[in-house]
Amino acid sequence: MLFDKYKNKMDKYLLENITFRTITLILSILIAFLVWIIVSRTDSQKVVFMPPKIINQEFWIAGNEVSKTYLHEMGQFVSFNLLNITKENANNNIENLLTLVDSKFYNEVKIKLLQQTNYIIDNAISRTFFVSAIDADTKGLIKVFGVVKDIIGDKVIDSNQQILSINYSINQGRFIINNISIEKEKPNSQKEVKEEK
Template identity: 25%
Template structure:
């Protein structure tokens, strides 16, 4: 009987040791999860705009104004400084900045396709000269204001002041344009 009693005590002791180890490991896993979560929120991911002119930063879902400015100027140049020969390539260059939502991207591409057709059909050459940039952080909008000069063949069509409005969201540190409007 003593033999079974010692064996039973040994099993109980091992059981307590394993319970302690399980509790310690569970604590380590929870601590690791908290640490990884805090590091994810604190990490800085650098996503380069096509042309770097100023220093910028990206941290979590927060983007520096200089980053937004550089991306907005790039998109404004691609959308507004076009000719019949480069309009398709120019519009394709902004696709990496567009949202991944199928409905929204379809609307943007339809709008850009109509603009491209108008430029090709009327043989319009236009150049955009940006003058001013501002951001509305609360509404997730960026604006680029400038002069748009238009010509066709050898005829100067004139110039006008336009504002390019870009609506955007930020997901996992990535800027996604959800709307492009020329006003």
């Protein structure tokens, strides 16, 4: 009789022990799975710069790769802020561009932008840029083709074809400007770009 009671209690404790261990194992596996989900979701989050205007095209971003439509939007944004300048919006345009500049080149780019802005302000020039084409086929380089017009009062004092070259890198979806250069367009360079497409 005593042995039966002892055996029943022992069986009950063994069953509780096995149940407890099974539940603990299941919960440990579940916690490990949830930690894996959290870590993988945290690593996949990206900070993506969106130009502050209505986006006209769909685009995608995957790791360090972005679609050409996103590069076109960024090319328009940079060219607008760099080459559409009046003395009223000059400082604001500089701030818009500096948010995208790599920290290694920040001071150098800021000095160049301030020099350009001071030239515009000191001479009371309004500069406008009309985009005619954007080439984003080369990785790390966006070329924006268009006409730059310098205006004083209501007279156009200078108008010429220019190419804005934007060297960039993408780091987890973040668009970073490494270098910007402007040069006069050679007569047939835009036609060559269109033929290659």
